[in-house]
Amino acid sequence: MSKLEPQASGASVVSKLTINPKSKSRGPCRWWRKQSSSLGIDFGQINTKIVIAERSSTQDVVYQAVTIPTSTSTLVEDHNTGVPPEGTPLGERRVRNSTGVASIAPTTNWSKRALRELASRINQVVGTRENIHAMDVSVMMSMSTCDYRTIYVPKNARVNTAGLQQTISAAIEDKRARCIAVVPGYDHQSKENQADEKQTKVRCFSLPEDLAWTVAQQLDEVGLSPSTMNGLPWCIANALEMVIPVEEKSLVHVGLDWSYGEPTLVSLVNGQIDYIRCLSNGSLRELTSRAADDFGMSPTEAGRWLAHCMQSTNVVVDSAVIETRDWVCEVCMRLAKEISTALEFIRWRNQGVKLQTIWVMGGAAHIEGLVEHLASQVSSAVKPWCLSSESSSLSSEYALAASLAWLGQHHA
Amino acid sequence: MHKVNLLPPTATQRFRQKRTVVVWGKLLPVIILTMLLTIGWGQSTAARIKAQIEGQLSLTQRPTEIRQVHQDLKAQFRALNRMQTEQVELRSRFSPLVVVQLLHQLKQDFNGKLQVTSIDFVEQCQPSSASKASSNGHVTLQMIVDGTTNCSDSMQRIREAGLFCDVKLGSALELVDPNSEALRFTLRCEF
Numbered sequence: 001m002s003k004l005e006p007q008a009s010g011a012s013v014v015s016k017l018t019i020n021p022k023s024k025s026r027g028p029c030r031w032w033r034k035q036s037s038s039l040g041i042d043f044g045q046i047n048t049k050i051v052i053a054e055r056s057s058t059q060d061v062v063y064q065a066v067t068i069p070t071s072t073s074t075l076v077e078d079h080n081t082g083v084p085p086e087g088t089p090l091g092e093r094r095v096r097n098s099t100g101v102a103s104i105a106p107t108t109n110w111s112k113r114a115l116r117e118l119a120s121r122i123n124q125v126v127g128t129r130e131n132i133h134a135m136d137v138s139v140m141m142s143m144s145t146c147d148y149r150t151i152y153v154p155k156n157a158r159v160n161t162a163g164l165q166q167t168i169s170a171a172i173e174d175k176r177a178r179c180i181a182v183v184p185g186y187d188h189q190s191k192e193n194q195a196d197e198k199q200t201k202v203r204c205f206s207l208p209e210d211l212a213w214t215v216a217q218q219l220d221e222v223g224l225s226p227s228t229m230n231g232l233p234w235c236i237a238n239a240l241e242m243v244i245p246v247e248e249k250s251l252v253h254v255g256l257d258w259s260y261g262e263p264t265l266v267s268l269v270n271g272q273i274d275y276i277r278c279l280s281n282g283s284l285r286e287l288t289s290r291a292a293d294d295f296g297m298s299p300t301e302a303g304r305w306l307a308h309c310m311q312s313t314n315v316v317v318d319s320a321v322i323e324t325r326d327w328v329c330e331v332c333m334r335l336a337k338e339i340s341t342a343l344e345f346i347r348w349r350n351q352g353v354k355l356q357t358i359w360v361m362g363g364a365a366h367i368e369g370l371v372e373h374l375a376s377q378v379s380s381a382v383k384p385w386c387l388s389s390e391s392s393s394l395s396s397e398y399a400l401a402a403s404l405a406w407l408g409q410h411h412a
Numbered sequence: 413m414h415k416v417n418l419l420p421p422t423a424t425q426r427f428r429q430k431r432t433v434v435v436w437g438k439l440l441p442v443i444i445l446t447m448l449l450t451i452g453w454g455q456s457t458a459a460r461i462k463a464q465i466e467g468q469l470s471l472t473q474r475p476t477e478i479r480q481v482h483q484d485l486k487a488q489f490r491a492l493n494r495m496q497t498e499q500v501e502l503r504s505r506f507s508p509l510v511v512v513q514l515l516h517q518l519k520q521d522f523n524g525k526l527q528v529t530s531i532d533f534v535e536q537c538q539p540s541s542a543s544k545a546s547s548n549g550h551v552t553l554q555m556i557v558d559g560t561t562n563c564s565d566s567m568q569r570i571r572e573a574g575l576f577c578d579v580k581l582g583s584a585l586e587l588v589d590p591n592s593e594a595l596r597f598t599l600r601c602e603f
Contacts, residue, residue, distance in 0.1 A: 141418075146418075179418045179419070179420055181416035181417065181418055183416060205416055205418070206418075207418045209420055212418055212419060212420055212423070213420055213423060216419055216420070216423045216427070217423070220426075220427055220430070225427040225430065225431065226419060226427075227419075227424070227427075228415065228417050228419065229417060229418040229419045230415055230416060230417070230418070231416045231418060234414040234415055234416055235414075237414040238413065238414050238415075241413070241414075273414060407413060407415060410413050
């Protein structure tokens with residue numbers, strides 16, 4: 001089996017994991033399905049996570065993962081401030097606040113040139129494989145580029161997409177056309193109450209159409225035409241499905257994407273998405289913002305600094321470390337508070353069903369000590385997402401990309 | 413499996429079309445190559461089978477030729493048999509004894525005034541097509557008679573006998589003795 005090329009394009013981490021999914025039978029193995037491959041690409045703001053899942057002739061699924069930086073100093077087009085510093089996230093721009101301190105503001109205007117370069121680097125990483133064109137490619141965009149909201153629409157009427165478009169545009173003050181996924185709300189507790197109501201709840205997940213087009217087009221140009229652009233909450237749900245034991249399916253499981261964008265919480269009950277909530281506090285951006293602002297570090301450097309400060313073996317002698325740890329405590333507390341509120345709501349929605357585990361995914365969960373820190377402040381069990389076999393494991397950082405590859409395996 | 417698809421439908425359609433073009437772009441040359449190979453293989457096989465059939469036909473031609481030769485030989489044999497039968501018949505019809513009987517009858521009719529000095533019987537054993545049309549042989553008679561009248565009478569009587577297809581003088585009339593009227597002459601009788 002050919003391997004990913006970690007040296008190409010600054011790819012930093014490579015993992016390989018073999019899972020035998022014999023318990024999850026997918027019917028007879030046909031000869032043309034012997035080597036079905038799927039690729040999951042999680043376009044994060046700092047790093048792009050790539051996972052390839054390959055089903056071998058023995059029905060084992062081999063996951064191979066690699067991370068490449070989403071941005072480089074030469075890629076981001078910023079007309080306001082010129083050339084941004086190294087490690088500026090793709091889709092963000094440096095702005096100066098009233099005090100003159102540079103900070104990072106999220107934007108959905110991802111540069112086409114930057115995406116072309118990124119697609120090219122992805123192709124360098126996976127392009128050496130023989131069956132690249134036969135791969136089922138699924139992608140997911142960072143939550144910072146997407147919008148999720150619940151909207152009430154007239155009951156028993158066709159959903160008016162133009163109306164939804166207007167509602168979302170007005171809410172986020174972005175007049176660009178959007179690709180909108182509309183999913184019926186799952187509200188099993190109040191079904192009886194809703195019978196008399198004239199309106200019903202739908203979940204709207206949207207993305208600027210030009211961004212979706214650009215991403216798809218750039219990937220297509222390097223031979224990686226995507227078949228699916230999934231939404232982050234649905235990826236979290238799939239990632240949960242991958243790790244939840246069969247006997248615990250009926251319980252409430254919560255997935256938390258804790259990465260550079262807004263933390264997103266998804267609860268799963270009986271294999272159905274019960275609740276989605278975008279949290280406003282506790283993102284990795286917020287965790288690293290103090291270091292970035294105070295010490296003028298780039299987001300990548302700030303991330304490394306955070307990992308360094310959180311190391312349990314680190315002897316605290318430096319005031320900067322102490323300051324960072326205090327900041328982390330503060331941010332974690334705010335996040336834990338929001339999580340606790342959400343958990344209370346989930347418990348109320350699912351009375352009598354045990355809330356089993358909160359699975360933490362994303363880059364923050366990969367930083368040593370952070371999950372433990374959060375777990376100490378939340379009443380339920382908190383575990384970092386991990387897909388493991390006897391010899392190796394796939395860390396939480398790759399949860400969403402792995403779920404996309406897993407989804408591709410079901411397409412194949 | 414949880415999924416929403418935020419790809420614009422036109423993009424999905426375009427990628428599908430592109431994939432179809434790519435797939436057919438690979439399949440078409442393979443199909444064309446396969447067809448060409450099949451045609452080539454078919455042609456070579458047909459040529460080989462044709463050559464085999466021709467070989468077998470040429471083998472079956474030899475007995476036909478032999479049969480033809482056999483037929484020809486049989487026809488030839490039948491013709492020879494027929495010819496032999498005819499010869500036997502002719503021989504039986506033109507027996508020299510018949511000529512002798514005729515001459516004996518003439519001699520009686522001429523009251524002994526006819527002498528036959530020599531008889532020469534010549535038969536064509538293998539008559540050619542030309543000679544077969546004229547005669548099968550001839551009898552040369554040398555006779556002596558009194559006077560020219562008897563000479564012409566005897567010649568007329570032999571002709572009227574019907575045994576010969578042509579009777580003509582084989583030599584000039586010559587006197588046997590200047591003191592008598594006896595004339596010697598030769599008749600050539602073709603049969």
